[in-house]
Amino acid sequence: MPLSTPAPRHIKHTRTIQCCGYHREDGLWDIEGHLTDTKPFDIPNMDRPGGTLVAGQPMHNMWIRLTVDLDLLIHDVEVVTDAGPYYGCPGITPNFQVLKGLHIKPGFTQKTRELLGGTKGCTHLVELLGPVATTVYQTLYGARERAKPAGTDGRRPALIDTCHMYAADGELVRRKWPEWAGGK
Known part of the structure; x- marks a missing residue:
């Protein structure tokens, strides 16, 4: 738009x-x-x-x-x-x-x-x-x-918390990196 x-x-x-x-x-x-x-x-x-x-x-x-x-x-x-x-x-x-x-x-x-x-x-x-x-x-x-691949080396993916879509407690992180969801 x-x-x-x-x-x-x-x-x-x-x-x-x-x-x-x-x-x-x-x-x-x-x-x-x-x-x-x-x-x-x-x-x-x-x-x-x-x-x-x-x-x-x-x-x-x-x-x-x-x-x-x-x-x-x-x-x-x-x-x-x-x-x-x-x-x-x-x-x-x-x-x-x-x-x-x-x-x-x-x-x-x-x-x-x-x-x-x-x-x-x-x-x-x-x-x-x-x-x-x-x-x-x-x-x-x-x-x-x-x-x-992000998150496969035991470190938190760098994109988490870089914008509202990648919020640690957001849906996208839960779907993409469930092991890191909720700010783990």
Whole structure:
């Protein structure tokens, strides 16, 4: 069901984030995120030709690719800024190499902010890491589940209590993992 009909309005900004997950032939996984920001009107910008960012041209056009394994270890990082509001924006992309060797696990977002927050990174690229990390989980879930089914190793499945559907005392957990139902 879509959103209700809105009040009369005029668009002022469009941010698009697209993330895709790929299984590579070498067994690793590439997860790519792409962020664009556009406006439907010209805006002054001293670092664009003629001092203007023309309507529809991206103010931000940024990419991230993380290469990970089934253990969610980051093997490689590629970051590209094709467009930013200032000439120097692409200069920060090498800093994102600090992500190599990290695991995508609880605390990942906080760790990325520690490593790349403020002047050590780019706000938009750091924000893009959130949807990219979520896409890692979505992409690898099936393969990880086949390799090591949740709840079969004696440990509580990680999904329990992560949202209302996976509440330990809920119906889904009772059906999927009866031995863990009720918060055991």
